[in-house]
Amino acid sequence: MKTRDKILLSSLELFNERGERNITTNHIAAHLAISPGNLYYHFRNKSDIIYEIFQEYENLVDYYLDIPEDRAITLEDLTFYLESVFDGLWSYRFFHRDLEYLLDSDPRLRRDYREFTNRCLAAINRIFGKLAEAGIIEPQPEELRSAMSLNVWLVITNWMAFLKTAHASEESASLTLTELKQGIYQVLTLEIPYLTPEYRERVMVLREKYRPVLPEAAPA
């Protein structure tokens, strides 16, 4: 593998494990056993590395959220979308952790991320529309559907922070992909009141598979 790609890969790994804020260009170079000078030969600075990693993330999610126009949607499709989005969040989990700082530091990233969010919201909205067409949920007015889509997005993008800050009783290192996917339980909770009688039971069974194991309130 080319050094340039190794830098991107190691950076992602280190960012995910220890947080972007805790990783400097020195750390990345040291981890790869190359000189800092070499790293700066391939990238102008840390921001450029992050920007490229974001573009990978964006492409991945865009690819998964490509909603078919020509056919009806199924419960299996819905499961796939949810699983994929949480897979993406997991692989690039450093990103949302320091999102605000990253966007403040790089105008390109701010612009791209805003558009990315809009695409995701539009995709969620379209999924709600197709779920209604498929008779899985009751159709809702556009106004409500948009607000619901936004709530889905807020729950999805905040679930990991919740796990890392409130759930984990000790070090945050212990977070697993399985726990992360329990966020699907929370997303499906949002849809319960809108389910059609025909699908209600099937969705409840699906939801049950992701039930989070919440911690006891910590002892005083």
Place this chain on the structure above:
Amino acid sequence: MKTRDKILLSSLELFNERGERNITTNHIAAHLAISPGNLYYHFRNKSDIIYEIFQEYENLVDYYLDIPEDRAITLEDLTFYLESVFDGLWSYRFFHRDLEYLLDSDPRLRRDYREFTNRCLAAINRIFGKLAEAGIIEPQPEELRSAMSLNVWLVITNWMAFLKTAHASEESASLTLTELKQGIYQVLTLEIPYLTPEYRERVMVLREKYRPVLPEAAPA
């Protein structure tokens, strides 16, 4: 005012305006026109300053979320709780922005914040219970009520990040308390399907007051 209190106040102000990550002990001292040495006379380090500020935040929210045991809850109470929580978020808005890093840096804060979250979740849960008692929403099984409470919490604590990252078209500095409170619209959206016929219209009118003005998709 005592220098110690001035340090706490200025720190909060600077953290909120420019982000905790961008503010060093030097910045705080310079802003107050005192020497760094003086700052370190009053606080052992930045973490200690943040910990005290968190305790203020915690006390404020605990005070607002004191749910009365002896009487029924009204729609005005609900409005008060929602407004208060967003007021608290606004006053200490730096906190959630860098939450994960802050908790990783200070075990006391991690422990306290976890308990704080649990108290907030319990309060939301209790509010749902009392709303049902008051005939504002339909009663729901405990299982569902807990999941709903968690979703409310996820929406509340992520709304500001959404505004700052996706909504704001230019600099993040422009965020206002009014925009922040439009998060109430999103929270009330979660409750719509559970409203009783008697209260449905009144809650919809209340919700309408907080309707967010969402941005157009940015031009390419």
Place this chain on the structure above:
DNA sequence: ATTATCTATAGATCTATAGATAATGC
């Protein structure tokens, strides 16, 4: 010839303390 890499380092911070001095409260 061009591309990739290393060594060495300047310059910019930041944290935190030691030690001297000034201000305050009995």
Place this chain on the structure above:
DNA sequence: ATTATCTATAGATCTATAGATAATGC
């Protein structure tokens, strides 16, 4: 006497570059 403050600074990073050297591809 005690509390509050300042000056000065050591020590630890981190970013980013200049300039030399090594490796690679025609």
